[in-house]
Amino acid sequence: MNDVVLVNCTVTDARATGVPGTASGSRTTEAGAAGGKGRIADAAVWVRDDRIAAVGPRERILERTGDARPLDLDGAYVTPGLVNMHTHLSLSLPGEGGDSVKNMTAHELALYMADGARRTLRCGVTTVRCVAEKDHADFALRRAIESGRAIGPRIFTAGRALVCTGGHGHEGSDTLECDGADGFRRGVRSQVKAGADLIKIMISGGIAGKHEKIDTPQLFSDEMAAAMQTAHAWGRKVTAHAGPAAVIAEAVELGLDCVEHGYQLTPEVAKRMAERGTSLVPTLLVTRCKEFFDELGVPEWMQCRSLGAGPRHLESYAMALDAGVDVLLGSDMPPFWDFEGTNASVRELECMSEGGLGPAGALYAGTLGPVRWLGADADLGTVEVGKYADLIAMDADPLAGTSAFRGVRWVMKGGRVVRDDRSGWEKP
Numbered sequence: 262m263n264d265v266v267l268v269n270c271t272v273t274d275a276r277a278t279g280v281p282g283t284a285s286g287s288r289t290t291e292a293g294a295a296g297g298k299g300r301i302a303d304a305a306v307w308v309r310d311d312r313i314a315a316v317g318p319r320e321r322i323l324e325r326t327g328d329a330r331p332l333d334l335d336g337a338y339v340t341p342g343l344v345n346m347h348t349h350l351s352l353s354l355p356g357e358g359g360d361s362v363k364n365m366t367a368h369e370l371a372l373y374m375a376d377g378a379r380r381t382l383r384c385g386v387t388t389v390r391c392v393a394e395k396d397h398a399d400f401a402l403r404r405a406i407e408s409g410r411a412i413g414p415r416i417f418t419a420g421r422a423l424v425c426t427g428g429h430g431h432e433g434s435d436t437l438e439c440d441g442a443d444g445f446r447r448g449v450r451s452q453v454k455a456g457a458d459l460i461k462i463m464i465s466g467g468i469a470g471k472h473e474k475i476d477t478p479q480l481f482s483d484e485m486a487a488a489m490q491t492a493h494a495w496g497r498k499v500t501a502h503a504g505p506a507a508v509i510a511e512a513v514e515l516g517l518d519c520v521e522h523g524y525q526l527t528p529e530v531a532k533r534m535a536e537r538g539t540s541l542v543p544t545l546l547v548t549r550c551k552e553f554f555d556e557l558g559v560p561e562w563m564q565c566r567s568l569g570a571g572p573r574h575l576e577s578y579a580m581a582l583d584a585g586v587d588v589l590l591g592s593d594m595p596p597f598w599d600f601e602g603t604n605a606s607v608r609e610l611e612c613m614s615e616g617g618l619g620p621a622g623a624l625y626a627g628t629l630g631p632v633r634w635l636g637a638d639a640d641l642g643t644v645e646v647g648k649y650a651d652l653i654a655m656d657a658d659p660l661a662g663t664s665a666f667r668g669v670r671w672v673m674k675g676g677r678v679v680r681d682d683r684s685g686w687e688k689p
């Protein structure tokens with residue numbers, strides 16, 4: 262049996278942040294000194310099999326751990342693993358880089374995605390929410406990870422995203438074209454049948470479609486309503502790729518659970534999102550990642566559209582924060598991608614923090630917030646007894662600065678260490 266006790270560390274999770282809805286309401290270091298909820302200095306975390314058996318001040322825990330093997334974390338800060346809520350492990354943007362993914366055989370694609378999953382976990386991202394993957398390969402990948410045949414994060418997935426004929430992203434096998442209310446009902450059912458945990462719909466144009474604009478409305482009300490009613494009847498939440506305020510406003514009233522991007526929100530729409538409990542995954546990187554686009558050979562028209570939308574996108578994000586919308590980490594870029602000195606997941610979290618959320622809000626947006634949206638908070642999201650031991654360690658304090666996550670040097674998923682830089686060991 263796996264039986265280890267992590268020592269020489271400070272445990273920090275989102276309950277220490279004072280973010281509304283988290284337990285202690287007390288803030289950062291004072292709570293630490295007092296040993297408050299969600300922040301424990303000189304802590305020990307006892308891990309048995311895949312879950313946390315005890316967590317608390319070191320001396321108190323070590324009295325109980327018996328023969329458990331101690332694992333010294335050398336003064337690290339320990340948080341729950343990150344959760345990236347907008348990933349595509351089979352992403353193919355316009356351009357040569359994307360074409361090489363698009364032209365892969367099914368076998369090549371599966372191996373490519375498995376490699377991406379391994380890299381993602383190594384970054385400290387222990388859970389992802391896939392929001393459109395090619396050819397249902399995500400379900401095969403999830404089964405492989407769950408059965409131990411592949412290494413990667415926990416996967417919650419939408420399967421294929423539902424689009425209207427010719428709608429956003431219609432070009433690839435990561436979307437399914439549907440038309441009319443019946444078409445969207447069938448689309449939802451077909452993804453649920455394949456194993457989808459949630460449903461993704463494309464309700465407006467976007468950055469990557471030459472034939473559309475960011476603010477092109479793409480679904481009629483009856484189509485959106487049909488998708489949401491069907492998904493909700495099956496207990497699946499719905500998230501929507503969406504840019505313009507008017508389209509988002511309509512979808513929010515129809516019961517949408519989450520907005521992706523939200524490039525052009527207004528204060529009024531943001532207020533309604535907050536009131537209705539609609540979350541926002543802002544994906545700030547997608548309008549500020551020229552280096553990434555250059556690397557993939559993304560054409561000029563798309564780069565102009567993306568980077569041109571950047572300032573309004575940031576304003577939109579600020580409006581959401583002002584209104585109190587629940588914002589969640591999501592990179593859209595492959596979550597492990599090397600970008601601006603770190604990986605895309607951490608860089609996105611830094612952008613969210615710098616854009617007004619701050620380090621405490623960012624810790625919530627990268628861990629407990631997403632887990633709550635996924636309905637997985639009984640198992641994930643905090644360092645608490647009974648939850649999966651999905652943990653990461655870094656030398657700097659993430660509540661002092663979000664860039665602390667750049668220094669993730671140790672990763673555990675389900676009680677198994679998958680990265681430990683100090684020992685020079687990495688699971689192959």
Ligand SMILES: [Zn+2]
Pocket residue numbers: 347349392593
């Ligand atoms: Zn996306």
